[in-house]
Amino acid sequence: MTGEENEYGDDNEGSDLDRRLGRRSRRLKAAGFALAGVLVLGAGGAGWAFWQLNDNITSVDINSALGDDRPAKPQVSPSAAAVPLPSGALNVLVLGSDSRSGEENAELGGGGQDSGARSDTAMVVHIDEGRTEATVVSIPRDTLVTRPSCPKESGGSTSVAYNAMFNSAYAVGGPVCAVKTVEAMTDVRMDHYIEIDFSGFAKLVDALGGVTVTTDEAIDDEDSHLTLAAGTHHLDGEQALALARTRHGIGDGSDLGRIGLQQTLVKSLLEQIASTNLLTDPAKLYKAADAITGSLTTDTGLDSLSELMSLGESLRGLSADDTTTVTMPVTTALWDRNRVVPDEPEAGELWESLK
Template identity: 55%
Template sequence: MASHRSNPDTAQGVPRSGRRATPRKRRRGLKITLGVLVVLVLAGGGTAYWMYQDLDGNIKAVDIDEALGEDRPEKLPTTGQNLLVLGSDSRAGAENKELGGGGGVSGSRSDTALVVHIPEGRKQAVAVSIPRDTLVTRPECVKADGTTVPTAERKMFNSVYSEVGPACVVKTVEKMSGVRIDHYMEIDFAGFKDLVDAIGGVTVEVEEPIRDKASGLDLAAGEHKLNGTESLAFVRTRHGIGDGSDLGRIGLQQQFLLALLTEIKSQDLLGSPAKTYKIANSATKSLTTDEGLASLTSLSKFAQSMNGVDPSTMETVMLPVAYDTIDRNRVVAAEPQAGDLWKAIREDTAVPESAKKSPATGG
């Protein structure tokens, strides 16, 4: 069940930036992914109060606690927290007709999923990326209209969102990991079109040519400044990179978020309240959170609680996966690595090196 909240606030965020998805910058991707919408909304913290009073109504909320009830993993025994971040992709609307092959897909899907673990002390953090093609057991869930959907095995992870909704994604993650999800944040990639156009485009560095008929993306190696439509194709592409699986797209999406923040940071938003409002308006229209984060006040407090996290110690870990023995186009959680990874998150301890290796990618 979605609702709109109204609670004005002003605050500020300090983005980290970069272009290439190098190992060090991928570690920074955690803060970008976790805070990208927060930063965009709060970047113009010195602007007029009335601007932000308007923006609260843009943020949509999902009551995860009510939907899931009491049958959930225990909360962390420490002050640590776990946040599920989804990058959803709605293919509806005129903007998708401009994307060639990408416009033929309807509905919304969760193309990116991160379980962000913020440990006690807020000094270090880790984000576990779940590939969209991972086969999972979807638990019994209740849709927003009250319909009960029975449990099902061998369901592709991103189908849970489109078939049942965000609360069931949270329940699926909790069941597969044993990790209690404290907060939920969803970013609609389709909303980036207006955001990118509002800031005048985003520059990305392409190391190898990308030619993907499905998304309509055709880029030579080198530097490119993407408009909103091209940016949508960039975050959606998969067939023109690597082995054509979702594993390659994960890196491109992190790279795009870094480049987006780089562009915003380079602009004098504090000196242009009108432009700041236009960007923040686009950003908040793309955001859905749990009830606990569904206001600028709550988002600001959450961002401030992250101030102690050192970006140099943060890392993004892909859930260890192996190619499915029945369908090589799908992957499954690799054991014992995946179990060891989730155990470290549950116990608020360091992730062992052995749990960071994924057979499907060679390590």
């Protein structure tokens, strides 16, 4: 997201200092993408604050775990490699999960402590070359897939599983298996992995001052504890999380209805980030940055604040209007009406278009 050109005056008028401040502010106002809800913030201030935010991030070395048994990396064009900031196309697997244990996540998860980790939200974020347009592809958690053999942290590997639910990959093998399963079903290499947990997402929304969404129909879901009339609402963090998790109180009660709400929430979050001037409120800026970094698990290519800031700066031209949200084409499984399978050839054509 870019700062508005006139925010610091006309570029042809004013002092050199004004212009430098304008350019500096636009650089710091790094763009993020969400969701699950992902924000990349430039954090100024004392060195201890930078260290604290940097230390918040948890990472997984996915590249080492998967080795060379992956889809090939696309060739980077000379123009993309020649600029100071990266500008080539990028594919990022974004998961929303309750994987980080703790009382807050257990309460927000809608039940007691649960030793199993789940990923109910999965999105492949494809950023076009030039990084001014993006496509967010949601993968229904109820999709039946062939789950490949995945390496275990303790050694050895899991067995190949046929007609397994998509979100079981994360449950049995964490981020590494989630990435490998997505790459196996799409033949698209994931350049990065970002995971955000329940409590972090709620804290991020609160740090931004809430988020405004419009629903086309009333919602009354006992499981997510969300009741909303049809219309426009300004939600706090806990309400926004409940909206992202709602499925039984809308549409036919399937995961597809929940995905529609999540996609609405993604765009609303991008708009909220663009309209919130965190640079004028250092305490609010730190609160937002602390919320997001404290809830993140990434691959080792994004496990520092400087790397996240670099990614954010490279996305400064990306806005909600430039982001397209779609759902992987699916159809009801013939042998289980409560599950879906990729609808071919449409699903394959979608993934091929991202390559």
